Amino acid sequence: xxxxxxxxxxxxxxxxxxxxxxxxxxxxxxxxxxxxxxxxxxxxxxxxxxxxxxxxxxxxxxxxxxxxxxxxxxxxxxxxxxxxxxxxxxxxxxxxxxxxxxxxxxxxxxxxxxxxxxxxxxxxxxxxxxxxxxxxxxxxxxxxxxxxxxxxxxxxxxxxxxxxxxxxxxxxxxxxxxxxxxxxxxxxxxxxxxxxxxxxxxxxxxxxxxxxxxxxxxxxxxxxxxxxxxxxxxxxxxxxxxxxxxxxxxxxxxxxxxxxxxxxxxxxxxxxxxxxxxxxxxxxxxxxxxxxxxxxxxxxxxxxxxxxxxxxxxxxxxxxxxxxxxxxxxxxxxxxxxxxxxxxxxxxxxxxxxxxxxxxxxxxxxxxxxxxxxxxxxxxxxxxxxxxxxxxxxxxxxxxxxxxxxxxxxxxxxxxxxxxxxxxxxxxx
Ligand code: HAM
Numbered sequence: 001x002x003x004x005x006x007x008x009x010x011x012x013x014x015x016x017x018x019x020x021x022x023x024x025x026x027x028x029x030x031x032x033x034x035x036x037x038x039x040x041x042x043x044x045x046x047x048x049x050x051x052x053x054x055x056x057x058x059x060x061x062x063x064x065x066x067x068x069x070x071x072x073x074x075x076x077x078x079x080x081x082x083x084x085x086x087x088x089x090x091x092x093x094x095x096x097x098x099x100x101x102x103x104x105x106x107x108x109x110x111x112x113x114x115x116x117x118x119x120x121x122x123x124x125x126x127x128x129x130x131x132x133x134x135x136x137x138x139x140x141x142x143x144x145x146x147x148x149x150x151x152x153x154x155x156x157x158x159x160x161x162x163x164x165x166x167x168x169x170x171x172x173x174x175x176x177x178x179x180x181x182x183x184x185x186x187x188x189x190x191x192x193x194x195x196x197x198x199x200x201x202x203x204x205x206x207x208x209x210x211x212x213x214x215x216x217x218x219x220x221x222x223x224x225x226x227x228x229x230x231x232x233x234x235x236x237x238x239x240x241x242x243x244x245x246x247x248x249x250x251x252x253x254x255x256x257x258x259x260x261x262x263x264x265x266x267x268x269x270x271x272x273x274x275x276x277x278x279x280x281x282x283x284x285x286x287x288x289x290x291x292x293x294x295x296x297x298x299x300x301x302x303x304x305x306x307x308x309x310x311x312x313x314x315x316x317x318x319x320x321x322x323x324x325x326x327x328x329x330x331x332x333x334x335x336x337x338x339x340x341x342x343x344x345x346x347x348x349x350x351x352x353x354x355x356x357x358x359x360x361x362x363x364x365x366x367x368x369x370x371x372x373x374x375x376x377x378x379x380x381x382x383x384x385x386x387x388x389x390x391x392x393x394x395x396x397x398x399x400x401x402x403x404x405x406x407x408x409x410x411x412x413x414x415x416x417x418x419x420x421x422x423x424x425x426x427x428x429x
Contacts, residue, residue: 010115010116010124012125029152038106048079052067052082055292056083082113084112085289088108088130088305098293098298119280127310128310143244146250149272150164156322157322163274164253165258166270167255170266172266178226178229179205182223194216208220234267237267238268241268264292266288267290268287277312277316286306331381334383335363337364345394353419356419374386384407385425385426387418393412401413
């Protein structure tokens with residue numbers, strides 16, 4: 001195929017054999033968020049570039065080198081969203097729905113775009129489910145966000161494979177004091193730092209803590225610790241969060257080097273990580289961003305949230321073999337009809353059955369065909385039963401109900417009794 005007719009590298013089709021697991025995971029998450037009282041919001045995929053620069057931060061990997069930015073026909077600089085928080089903050093501000101201290105507990109789902117080097121678990125178009133809460137400033141809501149993800153991991157069967165890492169970045173004043181101390185220390189050992197860290201030291205020194213370079217990591221062992229610079233308010237908040245997680249029985253580790261790659265965080269930050277997916281082990285990440293709304297022109301409004309990568313979640317569910325068996329079967333009943341008159345009756349009958357059993361997954365044969373070919377299609381569909389409607393059945397107003405997965409003998413059922421019969425023998429997915 002010519003190159004122009006292929007999908008863009010790092011942007012994947014999700015083919016029909018994969019969509020059941022996507023819908024399963026998305027269904028679990030959306031039901032859970034409904035149950036905790038979160039409401040869905042849908043933002044556009046494209047925003048003004050300025051939005052991301054101002055919120056995520058000019059000197060971050062995302063803004064410096066990963067955004068899909070282009071000029072539209074008006075000459076405006078637009079960007080495919082690399083994440084959801086910025087757009088969500090823009091939306092609540094624009095519509096005034098957090099004004100006057102109104103609490104908003106929101107969630108969103110959709111594609112995000114980052115020009116990263118594609119590999120397993122890392123794509124250029126990927127999908128997030130994100131949650132953002134506005135105007136609740138206590139550790140109770142931070143804890144709720146973590147508790148609900150913990151419940152989700154339980155429901156998806158991946159709890160044993162994920163670990164919660166926690167840190168507090170403090171208020172922006174505390175972080176400024178810490179930044180100064182860190183810069184002073186790292187500057188005194190500048191020649192021992194890798195090139196990237198030397199550059200970050202000038203532009204975004206906290207990100208040096210994130211380095212993968214072993215020599216720089218060795219230098220960091222004696223570096224000042226953020227926790228020693230925490231202000232009282234952030235310390236009390238962090239203690240409050242830890243107490244709630246302890247009370248809820250959720251295990252965590254404090255990772256003093258967890259700083260996150262986006263600039264808007266303050267106080268709590270957290271990541272759920274796994275060692276089952278190789279290098280791309282963070283399945284869900286987030287934190288508090290109490291200064292962001294104000295920074296973007298709104299009244300002081302606290303915020304906290306997280307986002308999970310759906311591809312990574314699915315990879316983990318698959319790796320741990322936690323996909324429910326029922327997902328493999330998409331059809332309950334396959335209706336075969338032989339001859340024009342039977343086809344007409346089959347269509348009417350199938351609609352009657354659908355009226356009575358709205359959840360039944362009934363596939364009606366299309367394209368006619370011999371007995372043999374229709375049975376082959378019925379079997380391939382994965383259905384539990386084939387319904388058979390030929391001239392004889394038509395004359396007697398019955399159908400043959402033939403088990404396809406070894407559950408007993410074929411039966412003959414009157415049209416009027418068909419829905420009731422299927423209700424008893426098909427466990428509806
Ligand atoms: P993030 O850490 O940049 O945070 O992304 C959140 C999650 O999205 C990651 O933990 C990962 O699971 C997934 N993810 C990120 N990049 C990729 C990629 N290239 N391919 C596949 N999955 C990826 C945020 O986006 C923040 N907006 C989260 C947040 C919400 N903080 C507060 N509220």
